[in-house]
Amino acid sequence: MDTQTVDHFRRHGWVLTSPFAAPVVERLRTWVDEVQHWPDEGEWLHYRELTDLGPRLCRSENFVPFHAPLRTMLTSGVLLETAGALLGEPAVLYKEKINYKLAGGAGYSPHQDAPAYRFVDTHVSCMIAIDDSLRENGCLEVVADCFADVLPMNERGCIADAVVATLNWTPVEVRAGQVLWFHSRTPHRSGPNHTTRDRRAVYPTYNAAAEGDLRAAYYAQKLREFRHTPHTTGTVQVSLINDFEGRPV
Numbered sequence: 140m141d142t143q144t145v146d147h148f149r150r151h152g153w154v155l156t157s158p159f160a161a162p163v164v165e166r167l168r169t170w171v172d173e174v175q176h177w178p179d180e181g182e183w184l185h186y187r188e189l190t191d192l193g194p195r196l197c198r199s200e201n202f203v204p205f206h207a208p209l210r211t212m213l214t215s216g217v218l219l220e221t222a223g224a225l226l227g228e229p230a231v232l233y234k235e236k237i238n239y240k241l242a243g244g245a246g247y248s249p250h251q252d253a254p255a256y257r258f259v260d261t262h263v264s265c266m267i268a269i270d271d272s273l274r275e276n277g278c279l280e281v282v283a284d285c286f287a288d289v290l291p292m293n294e295r296g297c298i299a300d301a302v303v304a305t306l307n308w309t310p311v312e313v314r315a316g317q318v319l320w321f322h323s324r325t326p327h328r329s330g331p332n333h334t335t336r337d338r339r340a341v342y343p344t345y346n347a348a349a350e351g352d353l354r355a356a357y358y359a360q361k362l363r364e365f366r367h368t369p370h371t372t373g374t375v376q377v378s379l380i381n382d383f384e385g386r387p388v
């Protein structure tokens with residue numbers, strides 16, 4: 140991993156990389172298509188939102204046990220190496236999701252991921268763009284130089300409005316195959332997909348291997364909390380904070 144990439148991440152809390160050649164991106168797109176078409180019955184998790192075009196898949200999670208090529212890609216090679224370089228020590232996969240943001244799909248309120256991630260304080264995640272992620276289809280916006288602390292939150296677990304207004308938000312367009320890395324305390328948000336084309340992205344999250352392989356415990360805990368916490372915000376619950384703005388089906 141080149142030192143410029145690591146320095147940018149350490150200074151700003153995010154960095155954009157381009158590790159994949161076109162044929163790899165094509166394969167990745169095929170694998171995401173496969174998961175997208177899996178049935179609801181299974182140990183993986185599919186979530187749906189209501190769009191103006193009807194109910195649409197908005198997220199899949201917990202798919203690496205059931206998809207060998209995606210498992211290999213997310214748990215070895217350049218992604219695992221980069222996660223380790225950014226954390227400064229060997230990394231292990233903490234969780235994984237695909238956000239589909241299909242045409243008409245909703246965005247995400249300003250938030251940090253750390254409050255939703257149990258057991259350890261520090262994680263790095265990346266957004267692997269499957270389709271170009273642009274301003275008009277809801278690319279991520281990040282706040283640079285702001286990952287020291289968990290910020291004050293509202294009742295949804297998102298960043299309090301008064302704080303959001305003081306932050307400097309930068310849209311980061313990510314072309315298909317590029318990878319946007321960010322710290323779990325880097326504030327981020329995204330708008331809806333106003334276009335007629337889908338904006339899919341895979342998001343693996345890593346923690347320091349020295350803190351343990353927590354992936355199975357994370358999903359067990361998430362399902363436990365989903366079962367026991369009443370959900371009252373009127374949006375689809377996809378996370379342990381209520382950052383997703385999608386309407387329930």
Ligand SMILES: O=C(O)CCC(=O)C(=O)O
Pocket residue numbers: 238240246247252277278279327328329330340382
């Ligand atoms: O995919 C997006 O637009 C935003 C994703 C995000 O912030 C999240 O899933 O926590």
